[in-house]
Ligand SMILES: [Zn+2]
């Protein structure tokens with residue numbers, strides 16, 4: 015499985031317009047983050063935020079299907095720009111579809127309803143299984159466990175308010191979780207300290223933080239701060255698994 019991190023920011027991109035904090039004025043290209051999104055094997059798009067079209071152009075990729083974790087704006091507003099791809103499959107829960115249809119009443123995709131636990135075949139031996147996670151009270155949110163043809167696995171849970179309870183989160187080669195803050199408690203997102211504690215129980219091969227918040231520190235500072243076995247994703251990062 016080839017994993018490309020198309021975007022690694024939280025709900026708003028970094029740098030923030032007009033902000034002069036160290037993160038926003040950093041000269042490190044890894045501190046330029048667009049909305050969180052993944053591309054698998056160059057063809058499966060996971061979440062389609064407002065930056066999706068540009069991210070795909072830059073990656074030189076044309077997705078043949080899209081999966082959504084939930085219908086918050088930073089994960090779905092890019093669907094409009096992808097609507098001319100020819101009614102490709104859009105995998106999401108029923109609640110997510112309802113939420114997306116409030117934003118885009120006309121949805122030019124072949125909507126495939128996701129049921130947690132039920133495998134979704136994505137072609138070429140790639141499979142996904144969704145599981146419910148705590149995030150935001152009114153917005154049903156899932157995370158995905160992806161398994162490649164050789165059994166390699168990735169768990170993607172960018173938006174989490176608490177530790178994932180599903181056994182599907184356990185023991186992947188790579189666990190990707192959100193990083194809104196280091197220690198500070200905020201609504202709907204657990205701090206990195208809590209994610210580190212919960213990741214240790216899940217025993218992944220490696221944990222990578224994504225969906226990185228503002229004023230959390232520069233990429234280099236975060237990399238130095240996380241313990242062994244943990245890292246921080248950045249836009250354009252590619253990982254070959256299996
Ligand atoms: Zn988000």
Ligand SMILES: [Zn+2]
Pocket residue numbers: 029030033034035036037038039228229
């Ligand atoms: Zn800033």
Ligand SMILES: [Zn+2]
Pocket residue numbers: 084086149150173
């Ligand atoms: Zn969200």
